[in-house]
Amino acid sequence: MQATVYKSTGSWYVVKTATGETFQARMKGIFKKNDDITSTNPIAVGDIVEIEPDDSDANAKNAMITAIGERRNYIVRSSPHGRNKKHIVAANLDQAMLICTIKEPRTSLGFIDRFLVTAAAYHIPAILVFNKKDIYKAREMELFEAIEALYTEIGYQVKLISATGKEGIEEIQAILKDKTTLMSGHSGVGKSSLINDLMPGLDLRTTAVSGWSGKGLHTTTFAEMYDLPGGGCLIDTPGVREFGIAEIEKTELSHYFLEMVPFLPQCQFNNCLHLNEPGCAVKAAVEAGDIDPERYVSYATILESIQEEQY
Structure with a gap:
């Protein structure tokens, strides 16, 4: 039976079949011992997998993952658990969306460029969405306009929204419609607030930016995929402080x-x-x-x- 991985907790996976049937699945031990798998996570959200349901308890909805389908693409970054290891963020994507902020917290151009480089390396179109328009004063708007001009000229889509003010949400909905989209960004940029706007009733937990450090507090622990009401899927990822480049040669x-x-x-x-x-x-x-x-x-x-x- 074929299914798509919707959530990964490291040892258990939530998978969903084409008919909408959901299983709690584990992977066969063979994947853990496979020397060809060089990532810290053999299976990622977005993967198409083969599963064998556990018929011993029909109510439990457990299954074993027996095979991983070929990926058409994926986003990878260096693992926080080791410089020489890589972590697959998500697989089988149509596009990637980076949520940025000019302040509280500030997203650096270096972080943006690392994300864009990784997306380009795997031929995944990328969109930059700047959140928290409602707190930007003249100075922040001037900086945003300069950044917008820079990346728009290169060929990237750049959007300005306010998740808390529900401004620009319809435009984001149109971009996401009928596509599988990875959403990433620093902790505290408002990813969870934006997803709550896009999916009323989901009610993801949100946390204010830490006042003493200016750093956002983590609200997403594991990558998870959601079916969007208007069609398409959104993959929410844990907030990242750094986006380490992996699998790219210096000459490339x-x-x-x-x-x-x-x-x-x-x-x-x-x-x-x-x-x-x-x-x-x-x-x-x-x-x-x-x-x-x-x-x-x-x-x-x-x-x-x-x-x-x-x-």
Whole structure:
């Protein structure tokens, strides 16, 4: 029997069949011993799996996961449990949505770029949604408009909403309709409030940003997928403080900065890292104003982190 993984707690999984039947499932021990599985989680939310229901107790709705279907894509980040390990955030996605904030807490451009690079590496369209418009004053709005201009010019969708004020929610609903979407962001950016707006009655727990640290408090413990009322699925993920790059070689990184791609064939060397090499078309584009300097600095910073992890 085929089912989709809706929730992962590390040892148990909530899976749902095409007919809407839900099971509490465990994975066969063979997956834990499989050397080909290099992630900390062999099974991720969004995976299509084969299950064998446990017929010994019809009321329990338990099952065993016997096989994992081939993934058409997935989002992966380095695991918080080890620099050399990776964690699959979710699989089989149509798009990824990063919830950002200008303040309380502030989402850095570096964090945004790491998320966008990872999405681009797996050919997953990404959307940036800035929440908490209701608390932005003139200074924050000016900063948002600069960020919006930067990423819109590259080709990304950028939206401004207020989850608490229920402003811009219909536009987000239209973007999510009939698609499987990963939603991510720092703790405290208002993901749970937004999901409550999108799915009235779900009533996810929300927690205010910690006043003494400016850091958001975690409200989501495990990744979980929800069926949206208007069609489509939304995968909510635990708030992350860092988005560690995984599975990307340093020579590949520039291919995932979309504005760099047109200049790559013009570099003198095929393996150009766009740092100090002669005849670098990317650096020339930065100097000419065709590539934003902050994005180039972000590229160099991520490249350095990849080199540290590889050596």
